[in-house]
Amino acid sequence: MAFVVRPYVPGDRAEVRRIFAETADAGGPIEGFFHDRELAADLVTGPFLDVEPEWSWVAESDGKVAGYLTGAVRTDFRRRWKVAVGGTKAFLRAAGRRTFWRRSTARMAAAGFLTFLRGGATPSVLRRYPASLHIDLDSAFRGAGLGRRLMDCFIDQARSLGVPGVHAVVRGDNRSAHAFFRRMGFVELARRPYYFPQGNALRDLGVVIFGKTL
Ligand SMILES: CC(C)(COP(=O)(O)OP(=O)(O)OC[C@H]1O[C@@H](n2cnc3c(N)ncnc32)[C@H](O)[C@@H]1OP(=O)(O)O)[C@@H](O)C(=O)NCCC(=O)NCCS
DSSP: OEEEEEOOOOGGGGHHHHHHHHHHHHTOOOGOOSSSSHHHHHHHHHHHHHOOGOOOOEEEEEEEEEEEEEEEEEEEEEEHHHHHHHHHHHHHHHHHHTTTSSSHHHHHHHHHHHHEEEEEEEEGGGGGGEEEEEEEOOOOGGTTTTTHHHHHHHHHHHHHHHHHHHEEETTTTTTHHHHHHHHHTOOOEEEOOOEEEEETTEOOOEEEEEEEEE
């Protein structure tokens, strides 16, 4: 198969969001813990694709998006403000879909609250690793070197801007992704509690924060 890795363009948005939803549960579909793909994609991919899309990359196979890396390098107030506005609009759209009446949303909100109470906040060490990224490939395209190619593109781009470091937050039970990040030269910076709904229970699957100095 012939693959191309290229900068993200707005026409990729729907496919990137689809792949995000198909892989959000440690590589499997998001419905494993939450029902509203639109809201989740708005909140997770929106801060990258809608605020600073120039740092995102896609891998393509025969004209079809096979995977993506969404990156962000800015941490200024202007970015935080845009992310907050985007998040508020996403919640309003979700209210229109009556998402907040669903049990799945209540479980997700409870998991978020429990995470907050147990100190799942971002550690201060991230000041040295200000750039952030998410990376996901459609299941058919994993293990073929695309993850490395996407990562190289983003790392080169961030390095050329003088960004001191980059970080990624990975679910505690996603051992395959941990192995990938270590292979890419990332080191474990911290572990934090992070609750996810699993059936009717809330489980602390945790997150591992990986960082790489550039
Ligand atoms: C994690 C992911 C992005 C990796 O991309 P990939 O294309 O499968 O990885 P690559 O083939 O480029 O592998 C790059 C290197 O990592 C290593 N690696 C990748 N997965 C590995 C694993 N499960 N165990 C050990 N090493 C692994 C490869 O051996 C390779 O090393 P090498 O280049 O020195 O030979 C991809 O598998 C994926 O999308 N998984 C599901 C979603 C996910 O978990 N995303 C991360 C959430 S933050």
